[in-house]
Amino acid sequence: MVQIMRTKIVSLLLIIILSMTAVIGCGKKNQSTDEDSAQVAVEETTEDSNGETVIDGDKTTDDYTIKVGYGGSLCEAPIHIAYEKGYFKEQGINVELIKLNPGTGFDAITTGKVDVNFALLASLVDPLSNGLPAKITTGVHTGCDKVLVKADSSIKTAKDFVGKKVGVASYTASPYVFLRRVLADNGVGVTVENSEVEFVVYGAADLPLALENGAVDAIAMNDPSAYIAANEYGFTTLFNSATDKPYDEQYCCSIYMRNEFIEAHPELAEKYTIAIQKASAWVQENQEETAKIQVENEWVAGDAVGNAEVLKTFNYIPSAKGAYEAFEIVANQMQEIGMVNEDVDIDKLVTNSFKLFEGLPEEFK
Template sequence: MKNLWLSFCVGLYKNDAEEMPKLIIRKEVKMMKKKTKKILALVLSTMMLSVLLLSGCGKDGKSDSYVFKIGTANGSLCLAPLHVAQDLGYFEEEFNAAGIKYELVEIDMQQAADLVASEQIDACVGLAGSLIPQVDSGLDISFTAGIHTGCTKYYVGKNSDIKDLSGLKGKKIGVPGMSDSSVVALKRKLADVGVGVSTTNMEIELVVYNMTDLPLALDNGAVDAIALHDPVAASAEKEYGFIKILDLTEDEKFKNEYCCASYTTSSIAEEHPEAAAAYTRALLKASAYVQANPEEAARLQIENEQCSGDLAENTKLLSSYNYQPSVSAMEETFKNACTDLLEIGDLQEGRNIDDFTADHIAKFEDAPESYTYNADGTFSEVKKK
C-alpha cells in the first residue's frame, strides 16, 4: 500500500512537472499576442495620421490651416486691378481652383513693405520704383507681374521760366517722399539730361510735402516744381493750370515700364508657389479687364467706395495708362531701373544686376505671361516668351 501511494505521488509530480512548462509557454504566447496587437495598433495609428497629414498638404506644402494674406486698400485709382480682382471674384475663382484659402487684409499702403517684412501680409501691389531701393536694402520680396504703366507726372507753375527737365538744375522740387517712386524716376531721367543726382553731385533740392499739399506749395512759390501721382496730378493740372514737363505715360524712357507691380514675399514664392501663382493669375486677369473696360472698372471702384471722383474723369485716367499686364516686361522694368540706379549710386556698389533680377522676379509654371480680355467675358492666355 505504501509503494502504491508512493507511485501515485511520483506519477502526479511527474505529470505536474511535464505540464508546468506548457502552462508557462501558453501564458507567454498570450502575452506576446497582446503586445503584438498593441504594436500593430500603434503602427496603424501612425500610418493613418501620416495619411491625414499628407492629404492636408499639397505639393507646395500648403495645409488646411494655411491662409494666403493679401494687402488691400481703398482710395487709389491706379489700384483698379486689385479692386476688380475682389469685386468680380477673380481672387475667389483662382484660390478656390487651387484649393487654397486666402484673406484680404485692409492696410495702409504706406506701411505695406513693413507689413510684408513682419509677415503680417504675404502679398500686395505697389510702386516698383519705391520698392526697388528697399529690396536693395534687404526687403525680401519677389515681383510677379507688371500691372500698369504711367500715373506719375511732374509740373512747374503756369508762369515758370523752366521749359524742360534740364532747367531743374539748382531748383527746389516738391515730392511726396524721399523714397517715393516719383523721386526714383526723376533721378533716372535727370541723370540722362546731365543734371547731377548722386550723393556726391546733387544739383537739385528735394523737399517733402504731403501729396495733397504739393499743388499749393507750387502755386505759392515754395518750390519750383512738383512730382505728383494721379488722380491728384490730373486734378491739380486742371485746377491750377500747371505746365507738365514730364509724364511717365508718354515719355520714351518710361512709357513701356511698369510703375505698379504685384509682389509676394520671396519665401512665399518658394514655399507656396501654387498660392503665389493663383494670386498672380487673378491680378493678371483683373488688369486685362481694366485695359478692356476702363469705364466699368472706374464704375466698380466708385460704387464699392474703393475710389472717389468723377466717373468720366476716372475713366479718362484709367484709359490713359497701359493696363495690359506682363511678367517679362516687369522683369525688364526691374533690370532697367536697377541699372540706372547703380550708375547714379543709389544701388549697392558692385551689385550684379542679372543675379539681382533673377533673385527678385518670380515666375510660375502655372501662371502665364499675361491675359487678354475677350468681348464674350472670357480670357485668352498669352504664352510665356
C-alpha cells in the same frame, strides 16, 4: 442525424456566402457614390464676370486665406476688379483684403501682416537690394508718375531744373525716382557728388499747395493725385511716365509677395498672380466701367469720369517678363545716379527679386 447536420452546414455556408456578397456589393456602391461626389466637386460651377457659367476645375486643395494688402490708389484697379468680378473665385483662392496706411507696405510684408502687396516697381529696387524678404511675380501696367509745374513756370525742359527746388512725397517714392532718371538722362546732375537740383519732402497732400504758393518750383506725384492737382490748380504736366518715351514702355506697378508665403503656398501664389493678370487685362478693355466700380464700392476717392480718364493713360498689359526687364533697367540707372549702393550686383539683384511661375497664361508670361 448526420444528414440533418450536413444540411445545417450547407445552409450556414450559403448564409455566409450571401452575406459576403452583400458586403462586397455595398462596398462597390459606396465607392461609386464617392466617385460621383468627387466628379460633382470637380465640375462645381460658378458664374464668371459676364454671368456665364464656368467650370471651377482650378479649385486648389490649399484653403489658406491670402492676406492682400492694398492702399486705395487708382492704379490698384486689378485688385479691386479681381475681387468684384470674381477672378479670385475663378482661381479657387480665398483672400482677405487689408487696407494699409501710406508707406507701410514693406513693413507689412516683412512682419507677415500681409502676404502680397501692390507697389511701384521703382520703389521696390532699394528695399529689395537691402534684404526685403519678397519677390515680384508680375508687372501690372505702365504709367503713374508725373512732374507738374505752374502754367507760367520758366521750367520748360529738363535742363531748366538746374538750380530749382522740387517737392516730393519721399526719397524712395516712384515719382522722385522717375524725375531723377529723366534729369540724369538729359545731362542734369542728380548724384550726391553733383546735385544740381534740390529735392524737398512734403506730405503728399501738401505738394500741390507748396507748388501753388511758390515754396517749390515743381512737384513729382502719382496719379490720380497728380491728375486732380493739375485740374484743380491749372498746373502743367511737364513729364509723364505714361506717355514719355522710353518710360512709357517700362512697367510702373507690380505685384510682390513675401518669400515665406511663396515657399509655403506656391500654388496659391501662382493662382493669385494669374487672377491679377486676368483682372488687369479686363481693366485695359473696360476703363470706364472699372472707374465706376471703384468709386461705387469705395475702393478709391474721386469721381468715376475723371478717374476713367486717368486709367486710359495707363497701359494694363500684365507681364512677368516685362516687369523683369523694366526692373533691370531701373535698377541699373538707380545705381548710376547713386540711389543703389555701388557694391550691389545688379544681375543677382534682378534674379533674386523675381519668382516667375511656369503656369502663367502664355500672353502674360
